Amino acid sequence: MADKQISLPAKLINGGIAGLIGVTCVFPIDLAKTRLQNQQNGQRMYTSMSDCLIKTIRSEGYFGMYRGAAVNLTLVTPEKAIKLAANDFFRYQLSKDGQKLTLLQEMQAGCGAGTCQVIVTTPMEMLKIQLQDAGRIGPFLLSPAAQKKLLDAQAQLSAQGGAQPSMEAPAAPRPTATQLTRDLLRSRGIAGLYKGLGATLLRDVPFSIVYFPLFANLNQLGCPSSGEKSPFYVSFLAGCVAGSAAAVAVNPCDVVKTRLQSLQRGVNEDTYTGFLDCARKILRHEGPAAFLKGAYCRALVIAPLFGIAQVVYFLGIAETLLELLQRPQH
Secondary structure (H helix, E strand, C coil), X not given: CCCCCCCHHHHHHHHHHHXXXXXXXXXXXXXXXXXXXXXXXXXXXXXXXXXXXXXXXXXXCHHHHHCCHHHHHHHHHHHHHXXXXXXXXXXXXXXXXXXCCCHHHHHHHHHHHHHHHHHHHHHHHHHHHHHHHHHHXXXXXXXXXXXXXXXXXXXXXXXXXXXXXXXXXXXXCCCCHHHHHHHHHHHHCHHHHCCCHHHHHHHHXXXXXXXXXXXXXXXXXXXXXXXXXXXXXXHHXXXXXXXXXXXXXXXXXXXXXXXXXXXXXXXXXXXXXXXXXXXXXXXXXXXXXXXXXXXXXXXXXXXXXXXXXXXXXXXXXXHHHXXXXXXXXX
């Protein structure tokens, strides 16, 4: 990195392309991850990732697995672009003296990349969580007060010999990203779009600190002795391994972030005032294992996302496109 300038436009385009391809492939797993993390012991709808996907298809159709995909595709383009480009930028700045980066410097570059990405992408992450979780919340929309009214009506009708009203929750209209944004801005202002920012920082900054140094060192193992770049399959595998390892390492923070950013609650589900309150209640009511909810789903999502991203970087798709656009027209 020290001996050549980096092209930020090319890095941003590569990150965007990688994000679009990766999310299209793994979005159903990400939806399952969100729903598994949000369900509490009192309202368990799903027992595993496969059970969640099967029930989603049965109740919402095949495209129900892509609920919130438009927001996520919009989210992941700047997320991957900013994270990958910012890491390269900080690595370049830290290696200007021509020396190989130390592990601490690699971690500093990752920290800077994660911070830049979170500030830009938290609002879209917030919207994605609401859209993904809507299908899980649907069956539990009745509040305790509404349930009490129905039970009173049932008792009264039973005494009169009439038909009893159903306790099933009414079908709720599916929210859209535009509706959610409008409602959040109206009720909570700009701060509503940044709900869970602290938890997102605590997830994404450590993720970047773990991922980028781990990837760089794993990728270095596959470099030929001649000093050329590692083969593309080495970059892909290094991205997958580093991504899955970092994802599992920060999964407890991801569980807390997902809970904090979910505005709708099922009956008897906990509400939280902040990061520490959420972590305490999860530990007290659900035990330490709850912090690993959705960990394997998250690893399955992150591994190919970053593997694909590193292959796109390796192939230099954006550099090729920019070079073609800059050629003089005859």
